[in-house]
Amino acid sequence: MAEYHNSDTASWDAGQVRREQPAPSHPASQRPKKRRRRRRRMHPLLFLLLHLIFVALASALLGCAGWLLFSDFCSFNRAGSPPVEMVVEVSSEDTVDTVADKLKAAGLIEYPWFFKLYANVTHAEEKIGMGSHALNTDMDYHALVLGMRSSAGNMTAETVQVTIPEGYTVAQTIAVLAKNGVNTEAALTEAAQTADFDYDFIDNESEDISRLEGFLFPDTYEFYVNEKPAGALNRLIKNFNSKIDDELLAAWQEKGYDLKEIITVASLIERETDGTDQTNIASVIYNRLDGPGDKAGTNGLLQIDASLLYGLPGHEGAITQTDLETDTPYNLYLHKGLPPTPIANPGLAAISAALEPAETEYYFYALGKDNRHHYFATLGEHTAFVQSDQYGG
Template sequence: MSQEEKKSRNGGRREAEPERREKKPSRRRRRAGISGVLLYVLFIIGVSAFLAGVGWVAANDVLALNKPEHTAIITIADGEKFGNVIDDLKENGIIEHKSFFWIFSVMTKSKDKIAAGTYELNTDMDYRAIITNLGSHSASRQEVTVTITEGMTVAQIFQLLEKSGVSTVEKLNDTAANHDYKFSFLENIPLGKATRLEGYLFPDTYKFYMGQDPLYVINKMLVTFDAKLTEEMRQQILDSDRTIAEIVTVASLIEKETDGTDQGKIASVIYNRLDHPNAETAGFLNIDATIYYVTGKTVTQADYQGVESPYNTYLYKGLPPGPIANPGMVAIRAAMNPDSTGYYYYAMNSKTGLHEYSKTYAEHQQKLASFGD
């Protein structure tokens, strides 16, 4: 066929070109596509895991699941902002996430249910229980002020609280003996006796309500002790190779043996006797206040040997088993920072009302004779 005939059959058009074949994507492009899909899938999985984790964290806090046991005292002032209340809950370890608590409060319309007052909360409470407790209007109950003075014993404190109408001695003793308060300084003190808290009910002025829960009352004093013993003080005690229990015990002896003016010197005598058991004193503290703690009455020195108790520092060497009173901060600091002296003896001069100190037993006897008692 001639070229003209071909042209005529095609209507004067050129013969159509064959269709082009699609090129297969290169291996590099296929790999890039697979990688993109994989990254997207991993992203979706990651986001899902994150959201699931957030959901679990939220549930753990909202429902109080798997939270370590902890009790705290929360005080809400009249007109206090709700945000400040949430801050207090967070700082005291009752909640973990302020934003979740805020959202819960808004959704349940419970912000306005909170009342001014002092409350005891714990980590066993879920958000609803926290709100309920903070709205219990305990502030409407009669409030009393109780002053615990330095050197008071657990027994004396509980008697004062009963006299003030806060609780009864029986309830306070039972709670002190058997409730496992979660404070590090109580970890090695066994349950069973109210005196296990001796030394740790910090002297201060407290506000309580009539008929208050003894768990709250005792916890408030323990929280105060815990707050007063700063991290710097704890580190200093640790560096001294002594324990908090030993420091508090020495502080209680100082509190009972001084009039508040010479704690450092009394502390030096106690430590000199403890740290030099081969001295004349042979490791005996010979502190009258430990006898009184056991007997509750004044006993003559002639009868001291007959008082069978590990608290009898005339009969047993070293420190008594625990504190004999609840010391204040001055005595605690004196126990941590005793004066540097060579004294092993002291005695009260009845004429001056002051302690006089001696390095030897002979010197001590001479001073006693000079007092003319």
């Protein structure tokens, strides 16, 4: 065995290490140093000035925006000009968002999103109700919400859609409303008898439901379930009032007919025909009213069966001779002129026919087997038709 020397091992290790390690590049102390560019610091006063300018600009922008929103909220942006009244319709399909859009379209607010925020914070949906609301440009957000309140209910209340057919009487209309849950028949009847309605054509002194006859306009409505009965009936009357052509009505008033008489004529037309010949029926009625003692010999008697039957509630079957001789205010075989009230609630077509009748010389009509009315100028022509095989529906 060879003799072992520590010096040999140490010598080999050092050499081996030097061979296996890569030759170092420049020592750290001798590496070239990169020169860093010194950043110029902003002068503290200039920085403060710029900061203050930014804060001032931001405050001004926020202040302007805030003032615009505040002005819209308080209606200051509409001050200085005469208030303009607008009518905004709210239906059961509306939400706070759609109401805000309607207010914007009407020129009552400028920023719908801000009104929506206000409405959501104040729970305006619990205050705003369905119907036609008269608002004006002087109203702030709070006043607008209050102006859209309804004593009958609000946007979150349960609603029901009800269609009132043309030609229904007040009693039939009340029955339809009660059946659909608007309120009870008893409560609606009491309101029809005793509630005050702010229209000069309604006799608020009377306590008979016939005082509303003719003025409950047949249409499709959205009602609140358990709505206040007077409010429900008022909705129908208000709709009627909006349908009247004031210009045509004024022309008839010059002839001596008032609104109630025109609607009474319209109700007779409504109940006497299916709607295909309403203007001819109107002409017969007016010819008889305006020509008592005429050559046809009607002497102002309208002789309309529908009116006779209205005065005989609960009547069933064909009209008898006893019916014709029963003296009620609605028996137009006995009493000249119009009945004391309308006999039904006419639709728009019948009202239009009453305001614009056909110009004819007819005094009679009768229903033929062809299910059409046939018209005659004389009693002889009428009698001949009734005795022919063409007569009878």
